[in-house]
Amino acid sequence: MFSQALFKLLLLSLAMDAGAVSDLDLDKYDADKQVKIICLGDSAVGKSKLMERFLMDGYRPQQLSTYALTLYKYSSTINGQTVLVDFWDTAGQERFRSMHPSYYHKAHACIMVFDVQRKITYKNLPIWYKELREYRPEIPCLVVANKIDADTKVTQKNFSFAKKQGLPFYFVSAADGTNVVKMFKDAVQMALSYKRNSNDFMDEVMRELENFDLDTKEESSDKDEETQEGKPDSA
Numbered sequence: 086m087f088s089q090a091l092f093k094l095l096l097l098s099l100a101m102d103a104g105a106v107s108d109l110d111l112d113k114y115d116a117d118k119q120v121k122i123i124c125l126g127d128s129a130v131g132k133s134k135l136m137e138r139f140l141m142d143g144y145r146p147q148q149l150s151t152y153a154l155t156l157y158k159y160s161s162t163i164n165g166q167t168v169l170v171d172f173w174d175t176a177g178q179e180r181f182r183s184m185h186p187s188y189y190h191k192a193h194a195c196i197m198v199f200d201v202q203r204k205i206t207y208k209n210l211p212i213w214y215k216e217l218r219e220y221r222p223e224i225p226c227l228v229v230a231n232k233i234d235a236d237t238k239v240t241q242k243n244f245s246f247a248k249k250q251g252l253p254f255y256f257v258s259a260a261d262g263t264n265v266v267k268m269f270k271d272a273v274q275m276a277l278s279y280k281r282n283s284n285d286f287m288d289e290v291m292r293e294l295e296n297f298d299l300d301t302k303e304e305s306s307d308k309d310e311e312t313q314e315g316k317p318d319s320a
């Protein structure tokens with residue numbers, strides 16, 4: 086798990102990189118038209134490439150893992166009003182299997198990504214989902230099957246995790262752009278509608294829970310159950 090000190094260090098490095106400490110001020114997400122969308126999933130599933138594809142309409146196929154934490158900024162005009170979105174992206178998560186609570190804090194939606202070419206990344210979804218729900222029990226969560234360009238037949242397969250949890254599901258490709266804009270735009274809409282209807286009390290409770298010692302939380306027991314369900318090609 087990220088230690089508190091390590092996370093602070095990562096935040097500091099981000100602040101120095103970005104040259105803007107205010108980027109890390111979580112209070113800004115209380116403003117009406119400012120939303121935070123987090124990205125979860127194992128390393129190399131394509132989280133950063135999806136952001137690149139959506140925000141820059143570009144894709145460079147090199148193997149760079151995200152350094153620490155990256156905020157991608159996006160603004161859009163919806164019904165005549167400007168909405169500011171911060172997409173939070175982090176890296177190499179399976180090494181930690183757990184994110185610091187600050188990553189989840191005040192998030193309004195989550196994009197959970199797996200790689201259709203690596204079965205293990207699908208099998209790990211319940212672990213990510215369990216942790217997400219510990220911190221953000223009600224935010225919208227989109228399940229995203231990435232890299233369908235590598236084998237389009239994969240879209241015939243049944244990835245039942247999303248259906249079972251009642252979550253929206255998208256087949257996408259950061260490489261050729263399939264469904265990427267739709268998925269991100271849906272995520273922004275869902276984040277906004279959650280924000281309009283969210284219960285401040287729940288946020289308050291979550292804030293308090295963050296002060297507890299999180300090292301004692303249980304390991305996921307969902308893993309075996311999901312093993313039978315994913316039928317993507319083996320890595």
Ligand SMILES: Nc1nc2c(ncn2[C@@H]2O[C@H](COP(=O)(O)OP(=O)(O)OP(=O)(O)O)[C@@H](O)[C@H]2O)c(=O)[nH]1
Nearest residue numbers: 128129130131132133134150151176177232259260
């Ligand atoms: N074929 C194919 N490859 C992809 C696609 N998206 C990402 N990749 C490749 O997958 C690798 C990992 O992509 P990243 O976006 O860096 O993955 P990530 O989830 O951000 O990884 P971390 O930053 O380590 O957590 C890169 O080599 C990409 O080129 C896709 O849609 N199709």
Ligand SMILES: [Mg+2]
Nearest residue numbers: 133150151176
């Ligand atoms: Mg990355």
